[in-house]
Amino acid sequence: MHLLTVEDLSVSFPGSVAVRGLSFSVDAGQCVAIVGESGSGKSVTARTLVGLAGDNATVTARNLRLGDKDLRQLSPSQWRSVRGRHIGFVLQDALVSLDPLKTIGSEIAEALTQHVDLSRKEARQKVLDLLASVGIPDPQERVGQYAHQLSGGLRQRALIASAIAADPALLIADEPTTALDVIVQAQVLSLLRDMKAKGTGLILISHDLAVVASLADHIIVLKDGAVVEAGSPDRIFSDPQAPYTRALLAAIPSATTKGRKLTADTPPSTSSDAPGRREDGIALEARALIKRLGSRLAVDHVTLTLRTGETLGLVGASGSGKTTLARLLLGLQQPDRGEVTLRGQSWSGLSERQRRPLRPRIQLVSQDPLGSFDPRYRVMDIIAEALEIAGAPKSDWRARAAELILSVGLSEAHLYRRPRQLSGGQRQRVAIARALAMEPEILICDEPVSALDVSTQAQVLDLLDDLKKQFGLTVLFISHDLGVVHHVSDRVMVMHAGKIVEEGPVDEIFLNPRAAYTRELLAALPRLPTHRPFATHESRNDRTGRDTLSVSA
Amino acid sequence: MHIARELFIRILAGAAVLWAAASLAFAILQLFPSDPVQVIYGADSSVTPELRDAIRADFGLDQPVLVQYQRFVTRIAQGDLGISYQQRRTVTSIIGSEIGSTLTLASLAVLAAVVMAFLASLLTAGRKSWLRRVLSSFELLSVSTPVLWVGILLLTFFSFQWQLFPVVADGGWRSLVLPVATLAVAVFGSLSQVMREEMDRALEQPFILTARTRGLSEWAIRWRHALGHALIPAITISTETFGGLLAGSIVTEQVFGRPGLGRITLEAITNHDIPVVMGIVLFVAFVFVVLNILADLLYRLVDPRLRVSTR
Numbered sequence: 001m002h003l004l005t006v007e008d009l010s011v012s013f014p015g016s017v018a019v020r021g022l023s024f025s026v027d028a029g030q031c032v033a034i035v036g037e038s039g040s041g042k043s044v045t046a047r048t049l050v051g052l053a054g055d056n057a058t059v060t061a062r063n064l065r066l067g068d069k070d071l072r073q074l075s076p077s078q079w080r081s082v083r084g085r086h087i088g089f090v091l092q093d094a095l096v097s098l099d100p101l102k103t104i105g106s107e108i109a110e111a112l113t114q115h116v117d118l119s120r121k122e123a124r125q126k127v128l129d130l131l132a133s134v135g136i137p138d139p140q141e142r143v144g145q146y147a148h149q150l151s152g153g154l155r156q157r158a159l160i161a162s163a164i165a166a167d168p169a170l171l172i173a174d175e176p177t178t179a180l181d182v183i184v185q186a187q188v189l190s191l192l193r194d195m196k197a198k199g200t201g202l203i204l205i206s207h208d209l210a211v212v213a214s215l216a217d218h219i220i221v222l223k224d225g226a227v228v229e230a231g232s233p234d235r236i237f238s239d240p241q242a243p244y245t246r247a248l249l250a251a252i253p254s255a256t257t258k259g260r261k262l263t264a265d266t267p268p269s270t271s272s273d274a275p276g277r278r279e280d281g282i283a284l285e286a287r288a289l290i291k292r293l294g295s296r297l298a299v300d301h302v303t304l305t306l307r308t309g310e311t312l313g314l315v316g317a318s319g320s321g322k323t324t325l326a327r328l329l330l331g332l333q334q335p336d337r338g339e340v341t342l343r344g345q346s347w348s349g350l351s352e353r354q355r356r357p358l359r360p361r362i363q364l365v366s367q368d369p370l371g372s373f374d375p376r377y378r379v380m381d382i383i384a385e386a387l388e389i390a391g392a393p394k395s396d397w398r399a400r401a402a403e404l405i406l407s408v409g410l411s412e413a414h415l416y417r418r419p420r421q422l423s424g425g426q427r428q429r430v431a432i433a434r435a436l437a438m439e440p441e442i443l444i445c446d447e448p449v450s451a452l453d454v455s456t457q458a459q460v461l462d463l464l465d466d467l468k469k470q471f472g473l474t475v476l477f478i479s480h481d482l483g484v485v486h487h488v489s490d491r492v493m494v495m496h497a498g499k500i501v502e503e504g505p506v507d508e509i510f511l512n513p514r515a516a517y518t519r520e521l522l523a524a525l526p527r528l529p530t531h532r533p534f535a536t537h538e539s540r541n542d543r544t545g546r547d548t549l550s551v552s553a
Numbered sequence: 554m555h556i557a558r559e560l561f562i563r564i565l566a567g568a569a570v571l572w573a574a575a576s577l578a579f580a581i582l583q584l585f586p587s588d589p590v591q592v593i594y595g596a597d598s599s600v601t602p603e604l605r606d607a608i609r610a611d612f613g614l615d616q617p618v619l620v621q622y623q624r625f626v627t628r629i630a631q632g633d634l635g636i637s638y639q640q641r642r643t644v645t646s647i648i649g650s651e652i653g654s655t656l657t658l659a660s661l662a663v664l665a666a667v668v669m670a671f672l673a674s675l676l677t678a679g680r681k682s683w684l685r686r687v688l689s690s691f692e693l694l695s696v697s698t699p700v701l702w703v704g705i706l707l708l709t710f711f712s713f714q715w716q717l718f719p720v721v722a723d724g725g726w727r728s729l730v731l732p733v734a735t736l737a738v739a740v741f742g743s744l745s746q747v748m749r750e751e752m753d754r755a756l757e758q759p760f761i762l763t764a765r766t767r768g769l770s771e772w773a774i775r776w777r778h779a780l781g782h783a784l785i786p787a788i789t790i791s792t793e794t795f796g797g798l799l800a801g802s803i804v805t806e807q808v809f810g811r812p813g814l815g816r817i818t819l820e821a822i823t824n825h826d827i828p829v830v831m832g833i834v835l836f837v838a839f840v841f842v843v844l845n846i847l848a849d850l851l852y853r854l855v856d857p858r859l860r861v862s863t864r
Binding site: 077162 | 758759760762763764765766767768769770777778781782855856857858
């Protein structure tokens with residue numbers, strides 16, 4: 001008997017079908033991965049398996065069993081005794097998945113005492129054991145801390161501890177590493193691997209095939225709620241059948257994708273030759289920057305040269321000082337020591353009043369565009385504001401906005417939407433259009449694709465590449481994802497604890513890392529097990545591959 | 554360690570606010586376009602020259618302004634709010650004799666409103682039930698109806714029509730019911746609206762989903778996880794309205810003929826009893842400063858994220 005048996009599972013909401021005819025089974029000590037882009041129905045599947053698809057969901061299945069228990073027949077109170085006790089559930093981004101007002105100890109104890117009758121003292125000891133078992137150091141101290149006091153990795157471990165507190169036989173992890181940087185991601189994946197080895201059945205949900213590659217025994221690729229392809233990792237990676245699976249694999253940026261498009265259906269760049277409207281030389285230079293935040297040196301003697309027309313990658317784990325450095329370069333914060341010059345002219349040394357007229361020349365695209373938009377503004381207003389600052393005459397705004405929105409691959413209809421009505425990829429396109437409205441020389445991209453799933457990320461990266469050529473942009477690309485950085489950058493700088501530990505041409509650094517930290521980063525990077533012979537330029541441009549990724553992100 | 558230091562800073566800041574309020578009151582008294590003695594004494598014109606001199610000497614009005622100011626501030630700092638010559642009592646004792654009644658009324662009203670708002674949000678947040686529709690209509694009605702009108706309606710039905718509660722205050726608990734209800738209804742409306750909205754938002758957060766996947770019951774989720782998130786706005790609104798009720802239950806106290814700060818404020822203003830007016834102004838400023846510090850401490854108690862010192 002399987003641990004979990006799912007046969008012909010369908011979930012629909014009024015007006016839409018989220019999952020259609022999904023079948024699979026999970027055994028003890030086995031990992032089934034469900035992979036797909038956002039909206040593919042993977043999270044709905046996960047929630048349905050714990051009876052939390054929602055009040056307005058209609059769930060049907062020919063068979064839905066946990067051991068010998070028919071999950072279709074459960075009453076709400078019977079479901080409560082299954083959740084946490086027999087099926088554990090781990091959500092992504094533990095910062096918001098743990099109650100900010102509760103200590104992690106009380107969150108874990110809650111999961112425990114809900115199902116197991118324990119004295120207060122026994123429960124406390126069990127919580128400490130759980131914290132230790134998921135690899136949280138100093139459990140005695142951590143047990144009384146709150147989510148905001150823990151690092152991303154420790155939070156995710158605490159969340160996993162709460163999910164396995166009552167020792168469930170099956171664990172569902174929905175994007176458990178999406179918010180984490182590569183090193184922490186590798187640690188969390190290895191924790192899940194340990195649990196699998198101890199006999200826990202695992203359902204791992206991700207948008208990224210590379211993440212599940214090392215863990216999964218069986219992979220299911222979902223698109224629009226239906227299974228596109230399913231099979232063993234070996235088979236899927238070496239011989240993907242469905243065009244969609246190929247597109248997903250091809251969308252993963254890495255060293256081998258360098259200089260190529262990640263998506264098959266991005267329209268070719270409108271101007272193939274760079275206009276070269278900027279003079280050659282050094283666009284932005286920083287000398288011996290030091291910035292202290294509290295007791296910590298966030299930026300420690302950083303010297304950096306951004307040459308005109310190049311893409312400089314900046315990689316490092318979260319907390320390494322990347323964003324602080326970006327803020328210094330943008331002139332949003334003043335360095336304690338050192339200087340930033342823009343085209344050889346003073347930049348960090350200027351007063352804000354002097355700097356303001358020059359600001360359009362250096363623009364930012366951030367990770368979370370939603371937070372950078374006024375929610376009451378329409379896209380039109382967002383872009384018009386930038387045009388106004390750039391000094392465009394009011395009569396031109398409409399035409400320029402239309403031109404810009406087309407250049408980032410959206411349609412004029414999008415000008416009349418509000419940020420909330422757009423998908424993550426569309427928002428990032430609007431953020432890019434807003435930056436371009438200023439006609440900048442330099443674009444600083446701070447984790448511009450970290451919040452996007454792999455296929456949307458591929459579209460945005462391709463777009464950035466097109467625009468860079470079309471407008472002759474100089475780009476500083478900040479990311480914790482080495483694959484992305486490798487794909488986009490000419491040169492790369494590796495940052496760790498405020499210092500630049502290594503710097504050079506991207507291939508040289510990543511193929512031949514000298515610094516120990518770079519090697520650690522590279523080792524943690526999830527990799528596809530095999531090379532992808534199908535991922536050639538020709539095969540991705542053929543007819544079958546063309547319609548596989550939706551155009552608008 | 555940290556909390557003690559920040560508390561100390563808050564108290565210093567509160568003292569500065571009180572000092573500013575006292576200075577403003579002093580300045581207004583100086584700028585009043587009439588004889589200060591007349592202002593202090595009130596409209597009564599039968600002041601004997603002896604009394605006039607006594608008042609002058611008492612207030613040091615023959616002294617330079619700066620000396621007067623210094624004396625005034627010193628006096629306030631010692632908790633001495635001066636003397637009402639009309640009532641021939643110290644202002645402190647006037648406020649002291651009336652504050653009990655107002656305090657009882659305001660505390661009970663805020664307590665009742667908070668309890669009702671808690672129940673309303675616990676029962677209706679995140680649900681589309683008929684109860685929610687009924688309660689939100691009631692909240693809207695309560696927010697948009699003047700307190701005066703609520704008081705008159707309650708009196709009309711419960712006192713005159715059905716004679717369940719006394720019309721005028723008689724000192725018993727029964728005479729408290731209607732005024733407390735009047736104020737509680739007014740406070741409940743906005744408090745419940747804000748608390749439910751906050752709880753609605755909390756119930757949509759991923760940590761609620763996490764709690765559900767642990768097998769928690771709906772009630773446990775609301776009680777243990779969602780309620781805490783509604784507490785911050787509840788603290789803000791209830792401490793602020795509590796201060797407001799202490800200072801400004803004038804209408805309610807009049808409608809129900811109750812003694813209290815509202816009534817003496819009204820009397821002092823109509824009689825130009827300036828020492829009492831100034832005393833009440835300073836007292837109310839003091840109450841708000843104390844309530845603000847209290848609210849800050851409660852925030853920290855509720856939300857651990859606020860306990861982190863700002864570096």
